[in-house]
Amino acid sequence: MTTNEIRTKFLEYMKDKGHAIVPSASLVPENDPTTLFTGSGMQPMLRYFLGEQHPLGKRVADSQKCFRSQDIEEVGDNRHTTFFEMLGNWSFGDYFKEEQIKWMWDFLIDELNLNPKNFYTTCFKGNNALGIPRDTFSADLWQKLFAEKGLDVTIGENPEVDGMKEGQHIFYYDESKNWWSRSGKPGGMPEGEPGGPDTEMFYDFDPDLSKQIHAKSKWSSEVCHVNCDCGRFMEIGNNVFMQYKKTANGFAELPQMNVDHGSGLERYAAALRNDPDMLAIDVFDEPRKTIEELSGKNYGANEDETYAFRVILDHLRAATFLIGDGILPGNKDQMYYVRRLIRRAVRFGNKLGINESFTKRVADSYIETYKKEYKVLEEKKDLILSEMEKEESKFRLTLEKGIKEFEKIATKDISGIDAFNLLQSYGFPIELTEELAAERGIKVDRSSFDEAKKKHAEESRTASAGKFKGGLGGDGEIETKYHTATHLLHEALRQVLGEHVLQKGSNITSERLRFDFSFDRKMTDDEKKKVEDIINDVIKQDLPVHREEVTYEEARERGAIGVFDEKYGEKVSIYTVGEPGKRGTAKLFSMEFCGGPHVNSTGELAVGGIHPPDSSQGDKPYRHFVIQKEEAVSAGVRRIKAVLE
Numbered sequence: 128m129t130t131n132e133i134r135t136k137f138l139e140y141m142k143d144k145g146h147a148i149v150p151s152a153s154l155v156p157e158n159d160p161t162t163l164f165t166g167s168g169m170q171p172m173l174r175y176f177l178g179e180q181h182p183l184g185k186r187v188a189d190s191q192k193c194f195r196s197q198d199i200e201e202v203g204d205n206r207h208t209t210f211f212e213m214l215g216n217w218s219f220g221d222y223f224k225e226e227q228i229k230w231m232w233d234f235l236i237d238e239l240n241l242n243p244k245n246f247y248t249t250c251f252k253g254n255n256a257l258g259i260p261r262d263t264f265s266a267d268l269w270q271k272l273f274a275e276k277g278l279d280v281t282i283g284e285n286p287e288v289d290g291m292k293e294g295q296h297i298f299y300y301d302e303s304k305n306w307w308s309r310s311g312k313p314g315g316m317p318e319g320e321p322g323g324p325d326t327e328m329f330y331d332f333d334p335d336l337s338k339q340i341h342a343k344s345k346w347s348s349e350v351c352h353v354n355c356d357c358g359r360f361m362e363i364g365n366n367v368f369m370q371y372k373k374t375a376n377g378f379a380e381l382p383q384m385n386v387d388h389g390s391g392l393e394r395y396a397a398a399l400r401n402d403p404d405m406l407a408i409d410v411f412d413e414p415r416k417t418i419e420e421l422s423g424k425n426y427g428a429n430e431d432e433t434y435a436f437r438v439i440l441d442h443l444r445a446a447t448f449l450i451g452d453g454i455l456p457g458n459k460d461q462m463y464y465v466r467r468l469i470r471r472a473v474r475f476g477n478k479l480g481i482n483e484s485f486t487k488r489v490a491d492s493y494i495e496t497y498k499k500e501y502k503v504l505e506e507k508k509d510l511i512l513s514e515m516e517k518e519e520s521k522f523r524l525t526l527e528k529g530i531k532e533f534e535k536i537a538t539k540d541i542s543g544i545d546a547f548n549l550l551q552s553y554g555f556p557i558e559l560t561e562e563l564a565a566e567r568g569i570k571v572d573r574s575s576f577d578e579a580k581k582k583h584a585e586e587s588r589t590a591s592a593g594k595f596k597g598g599l600g601g602d603g604e605i606e607t608k609y610h611t612a613t614h615l616l617h618e619a620l621r622q623v624l625g626e627h628v629l630q631k632g633s634n635i636t637s638e639r640l641r642f643d644f645s646f647d648r649k650m651t652d653d654e655k656k657k658v659e660d661i662i663n664d665v666i667k668q669d670l671p672v673h674r675e676e677v678t679y680e681e682a683r684e685r686g687a688i689g690v691f692d693e694k695y696g697e698k699v700s701i702y703t704v705g706e707p708g709k710r711g712t713a714k715l716f717s718m719e720f721c722g723g724p725h726v727n728s729t730g731e732l733a734v735g736g737i738h739p740p741d742s743s744q745g746d747k748p749y750r751h752f753v754i755q756k757e758e759a760v761s762a763g764v765r766r767i768k769a770v771l772e
C-alpha cells in the first residue's frame with residue numbers, strides 16, 4: 128500500500144464512521160499567534176474542544192500537514208523529520224474511549240493488516256494529586272481486543288524500572304508519558320488550556336532484530352521498554368481523551384468529553400513496509416532518485432552520505448510545502464525557517480558532491496509526488512521552484528567563500544563577532560556556524576553573537592527611523608494619512624486574499640502609498656474592489672486609532688501583525704484601528720507592530736478633498752481610497768500603488 132493509499136484508506140474509514148472529512152489547514156496557523164507553525168492535527172481544532180460547534184458536526188477527520196521546527200537538527204537519523212502528515216479524527220463531545228479504541232484496532236489490525244504481535248499500547252496510570260484516575264477502561268479494552276485475536280497479553284506496571292515481561296503488550300505510565308496538551312505535561316499547561324490522558328500505540332519492527340537496536344544504543348545499560356529513547360519501538364499514533372481544562376488550582380472537566388486522535392501517516396507507511404527507515408518510504412522515491420542522479424551516490428551506501436540524503440529529503444519537502452503555504456525564505460519568523468531549511472539542504476548537497484543548482488529539481492519531484500492530494504503545490508509550482516532557485520543561488524554565491532573564511536577562523540573557538548561576520552558577509556545562519564563548529568569540536572560564543580546582532584539591528588533601526596521621519600518631514604500630514612491607509616490596506620488584503628499575505632515592503636510619498644506583499648498571482652478586479660470597499664467603509668466609520676506599548680509576547684498573543692524582529696521581553700509599540708483588544712474581536716479592525724505616526728481616527732483620511740459639485744454633500748471635504756495599480760515586483764511578490772483621491 129502506498130502512502131497516498133493509506134491516507135485515502137484512513138479517511139474513507141473515518142467517513143464510514145460518520146466523520147466529515149476536511150482538508151488540511153495551512154502550515155501557518157490562522158488566528159493563533161501563539162505558535163509559528165501548525166505542529167499537530169488538533170491545533171486547528173482547538174476551539175471545538177472548548178465547546179464551540181464545528182460547522183460540519185461532532186465528528187471530523189483529516190490528514191494535516193505539520194511542521195516541527197524544533198526537530199531540524201535531529202534530522203538525519205532514520206526517523207526524525209520536520210515535516211510530516213498527521214492522520215486525525217476528532218469527537219467534539221460525541222463518541223469516547225470505546226469507539227475510538229475499537230476503531231483503531233480495527234483499522235490497524237484488520238484494515239492495514241499490521242501483525243498484532245508487533246503492536247503495543249500504553250495507558251495513563253492515574254495521579255491522585257491531580258485528581259485524575261487510572262485509565263483502566265482503555266487498558267482492559269485493548270486487552271480484550273488482543274484476546275479476540277487469540278493473543279492473551281498482560282498489562283505491565285512500572286516498565287521503566289521493571290522492563291517488559293514476556294507476554295506484556297499494554298503498559299501503564301504516568302503523566303510524563305501518557306498525557307497530552309499543546310503545551311505539554313500538566314505542570315506546564317497555562318490556565319484554560321485543554322488536555323487529558325492518552326493511550327498511545329507503538330510498533331515493534333522485528334522483535335529479534337530490534338533488541339539489538341537497544342543493545343547498540345547509548346541506553347544499553349538501562350532496561351528497555353516501550354517508551355525507551357533507544358527508538359526500538361516506534362510510536363505510530365496517539366489517542367488523547369481531551370476531557371480536562373487547567374484551572375488556577377488543578378483541573379476541571381471540560382463541558383464535553385472529546386477524543387483527539389493523531390497518527391503519523393509516514394509512520395504507518397514505515398510499519399507496513401516493516402522497515403524502520405522512515406525516509407525509505409515511497410513518497411521519497413522520486414526525490415531520492417533525483418538526488419542519486421545529481422550526485423552519482425546511492426542512498427544507503429554509507430552512513431555519512433545517507434545522513435546527507437535524509438537531511439536534503441526532509442528539508443526540501445518541508446520547504447516545498449511551506450512555500451506552497453505562502454512562506455517565502457527570509458530573515459524573520461516563519462520565513463527564517465524556510466531559509467534555514469534550504470541553506471542546510473544546499474550544504475548537505477555539497478557534501479554529496481552536488482555543485483549545481485538542485486533544490487528546485489528535488490522540489491519538483493515532491494510536487495509530482497503530492498500534487499493530486501495537495502493541489503496547492505501544483506498551483507504554486509512556479510513560485511516554489513523559483514523561490515528555491517533564488518535562495519539556493521543567493522547562498523551558493525557566498526557558501527564556498529564562507530566555508531573558506533570559516534576554515535580560517537576555526538582554529539579555535541569562534542567569537543561572536545566572527546560568527547556575526549559570517550552571517551553578514553556570507554549569509555551563514557548562526558545555526559550553520561554552530562553546526563560546522565560542532566563538527567570540529569569547537570564552540571561559538573552565542574551570547575556575544577546575539578549582542579552583535581542586536582547592536583546592528585538597533586543601529587539600522589535608528590537609521591531607518593531617521594529616514595522615515597525625513598520622509599514625513601515638513602507638514603507630513605498627508606503622508607501620515609497614507610501611513611494609516613497602509614495599515615488598512617494590509618489588513619484588508621489579508622481579509623480578501625488570505626492570512627498568508629505578508630508585508631514585504633512599504634513606501635510613502637505625499638502623492639501615494641506603495642505596498643509590497645507576498646502573493647503569487649494577479650488580483651482580480653473583484654478582489655481589488657473588495658479591498659477598496661473594506662477600506663472606504665472603515666474610513667466612513669471613523670474608527671479610532673490607538674498606540675499602545677506592550678511586551679512583545681502580549682502583542683503576539685493578541686495577534687498583532689507586521690514585520691517585527693525583536694527579542695522576547697522587549698516593549699514594542701503597536702497601533703490598533705478600532706477598539707483596542709485582541710485580534711478576532713468584532714470591534715478591532717487592525718493591529719500592527721509599528722512606530723507611527725498615524726492619524727487619530729480613520730475619518731481623517733477622507734478629509735482634504737472636495738465632493739463632486741453634483742453630490743448632495745455639496746462641497747464637504749471627502750476623499751476615497753483607490754487602488755491605481757496592482758503589479759508583480761518579483762516572483763511571489765505583488766505591489767499596490769494607491770491614492771486617497
Ligand code: SER
Pocket residue numbers: 167168169215307365366367387388389390
Ligand atoms: N494531539 C495529539 C498529538 O499530537 C493527537 O492528535 O499527538
